Amino acid sequence: MTTKQPLIGVLALQGDVREHAAMLEGAGARVRPVRRVAELAEVDGLVLPGGESTTMSRLLETFELLDPLRERIEAGMPAFGSCAGMILLARQVLDGRPDQRQLDGLDVVVRRNAFGRQVDSFEEELDFAGLEGGPLPAVFIRAPWVEKAGDGVEILARVPDVTAAPDAAARIVAVRQGPVLATAFHPELTGDERVHRLFVGMVRDA
Numbered sequence: 001m002t003t004k005q006p007l008i009g010v011l012a013l014q015g016d017v018r019e020h021a022a023m024l025e026g027a028g029a030r031v032r033p034v035r036r037v038a039e040l041a042e043v044d045g046l047v048l049p050g051g052e053s054t055t056m057s058r059l060l061e062t063f064e065l066l067d068p069l070r071e072r073i074e075a076g077m078p079a080f081g082s083c084a085g086m087i088l089l090a091r092q093v094l095d096g097r098p099d100q101r102q103l104d105g106l107d108v109v110v111r112r113n114a115f116g117r118q119v120d121s122f123e124e125e126l127d128f129a130g131l132e133g134g135p136l137p138a139v140f141i142r143a144p145w146v147e148k149a150g151d152g153v154e155i156l157a158r159v160p161d162v163t164a165a166p167d168a169a170a171r172i173v174a175v176r177q178g179p180v181l182a183t184a185f186h187p188e189l190t191g192d193e194r195v196h197r198l199f200v201g202m203v204r205d206a
């Protein structure tokens with residue numbers, strides 16, 4: 001496996017695959033779509049895109065990727081999930097579908113469609129721990145939030161006090177646990193590459 005220009009997979013069963021691929025390339029990685037076990041075996045890290053977690057869960061089972069992916073994450077492969085990807089990576093999901101499966105890569109409980117009661121989609125600037133260059137623009141689309149995070153989970157960002165979602169203030173929306181990174185929002189949609197650069201760095205360091 002190369003260290004200088006890591007090969008990063010984007011789980012390409014459903015969701016905004018192209019946007020992540022473009023951001024990863026911009027951030028200095030080589031990118032490969034991942035749909036099969038053989039492709040998963042080749043990559044140094046994996047992005048789980050936004051989309052619909054219940055559909056992705058079902059497709060992971062259909063493509064027989066669920067267990068191999070869980071095993072690679074358990075073995076320390078860096079992974080980054082945005083929105084639906086965060087839901088898949090979580091230990092537990094609230095307001096999910098009963099048959100929806102979890103990868104258990106992050107010791108967090110997420111609530112699916114958590115902002116939905118107030119507002120479906122919104123954009124906000126976030127303070128993101130460790131990112132230089134000022135607040136991070138963040139697009140939330142039927143997003144989850146982290147309802148509970150275990151002791152080993154680093155909290156990187158919370159919802160600021162915004163009028164779009166007043167009851168959501170201070171909810172956790174970005175976390176990291178070792179080589180696993182997750183955001184409730186979509187950094188692939190803003191043109192700001194800092195989160196992808198952070199992840200590419202994590203893959204290089206792994």
Ligand code: GLN
Nearest residue numbers: 050051052053083084142
């Ligand atoms: N609500 C979606 C889900 O449950 C996530 C939305 C998104 O990824 N933009 O998976």
